Amino acid sequence: xxxxxxxxxxxxxxxxxxxxxxxxxxxxxxxxxxxxxxxxxxxxxxxxxxxxxxxxxxxxxxxxxxxxxxxxxxxxxxxxxxxxxxxxxxxxxxxxxxxxxxxxxxxxxxxxxxxxxxxxxxxxxxxxxxxxxxxxxxxxxxxxxxxxxxxxxxxxxxxxxxxxxxxxxxxxxxxxxxxxxxxxxxxxxxxxxxxxxxxxxxxxxxxxxxxxxxxxxxxxxxxxxxxxxxxxxxxxxxxxxxxxxxxxxxxxxxxxxxxxxxxxxxxxxxxxxxxxxxxxxxxxxxxxxxxxxxxxxxxxxxxxxxxxxxxxxxxxxxxxxxxxxxxxxxxxxxxxxxxxxxxxxxxxxxxxx
Ligand code: TXA
Ligand code: MG
Numbered sequence: 001x002x003x004x005x006x007x008x009x010x011x012x013x014x015x016x017x018x019x020x021x022x023x024x025x026x027x028x029x030x031x032x033x034x035x036x037x038x039x040x041x042x043x044x045x046x047x048x049x050x051x052x053x054x055x056x057x058x059x060x061x062x063x064x065x066x067x068x069x070x071x072x073x074x075x076x077x078x079x080x081x082x083x084x085x086x087x088x089x090x091x092x093x094x095x096x097x098x099x100x101x102x103x104x105x106x107x108x109x110x111x112x113x114x115x116x117x118x119x120x121x122x123x124x125x126x127x128x129x130x131x132x133x134x135x136x137x138x139x140x141x142x143x144x145x146x147x148x149x150x151x152x153x154x155x156x157x158x159x160x161x162x163x164x165x166x167x168x169x170x171x172x173x174x175x176x177x178x179x180x181x182x183x184x185x186x187x188x189x190x191x192x193x194x195x196x197x198x199x200x201x202x203x204x205x206x207x208x209x210x211x212x213x214x215x216x217x218x219x220x221x222x223x224x225x226x227x228x229x230x231x232x233x234x235x236x237x238x239x240x241x242x243x244x245x246x247x248x249x250x251x252x253x254x255x256x257x258x259x260x261x262x263x264x265x266x267x268x269x270x271x272x273x274x275x276x277x278x279x280x281x282x283x284x285x286x287x288x289x290x291x292x293x294x295x296x297x298x299x300x301x302x303x304x305x306x307x308x309x310x311x312x313x314x315x316x317x318x319x320x321x322x323x324x325x326x327x328x329x330x331x332x333x334x335x336x337x338x339x340x341x342x343x344x345x346x347x348x349x350x351x352x353x
């Protein structure tokens with residue numbers, strides 16, 4: 001048996017379900033909850049999403065309420081397979097199909113002209129919609145079982161740290177979510193790359209799990225939008241969701257470097273009264289710093305670093321850190337998405353002047 005969506009041809013074979021036979025009953029129960037208008041957090045390969053039936057405006061309104069998210073920031077719609085694109089988009093350019101073929105299922109969101117079935121609330125009133133087919137097998141099984149596309153932002157309160165484990169979701173959203181599908185820690189660790197593919201050329205709206213180099217290998221030069229800078233969080237924006245404040249731990253993040261002997265210089269020095277933390281690279285200076293409540297040793301490769309990043313920031317919060325020193329990242333374009341998340345988490349170079 002295959003699943004039918006909105007009367008269209010079957011789009012997902014049963015292999016998606018049978019691979020998860022031991023979770024079949026759980027997935028069916030959560031799919032039923034989604035069809036009834038509930039909110040279900042689920043794992044994707046990037047971060048956990050807060051899912052609702054994307055075609056149900058009331059369910060979508062509950063997503064915004066649970067996150068405390070302003071109505072001006074649109075949601076990403078998750079599909080079980082590329083064949084579902086016509087349910088939520090009105091036109092699929094050759095550019096979009098090439099990107100979809102190269103990177104789906106995977107951490108790429110395409111912004112395309114929306115179909116009329118998509119409620120205004122999902123797109124923040126825009127005439128485009130963000131869509132992706134996630135690679136996580138539990139996500140695909142859940143979407144297929146629900147039989148409807150799932151609108152799902154990252155499952156965190158607005159402006160706070162994205163969740164990479166089910167425990168992060170429960171700690172931050174608690175009973176504002178009806179259920180959490182636990183798939184363990186996520187693989188990629190940072191959100192999908194968002195590309196506007198509604199025009200002639202691909203435009204990068206958010207760096208993420210697919211690098212610009214990977215995109216350009218498939219479609220040639222990728223354009224950059226003109227940035228809004230520190231646009232007000234609640235004002236309509238040219239590139240919605242590009243607001244500066246995001247992913248924030250409670251700690252103030254200060255970028256630090258090593259001195260000529262390779263030792264980290266904590267400047268300004270941590271105040272004695274407050275809990276503070278350290279996020280440094282493995283392989284370098286391993287000197288223990290007395291008094292650090294958190295001492296994260298981050299992988300030196302970008303894939304490993306991205307996978308650990310949000311968990312490291314969550315640990316700062318859990319330990320009550322007010323200040324955290326973050327070792328400067330290596331140079332190189334492959335670090336763009338990680339550097340973007342740290343900057344929006346509030347990372348600033350120490351004022352040495
Ligand atoms: O990896 C991810 O993308 C995760 C997982 C759950 O899929 N989702 C996620 O969703 O990060 P969210 O809501 O936290 O971020 C979605 C971003 C928006 O902030 C916005 O920048 C962009 O996607 N977006 C969505 N629809 C758009 C549209 N129609 N036009 C422009 N940007 C859009
Ligand atoms: Mg988010």
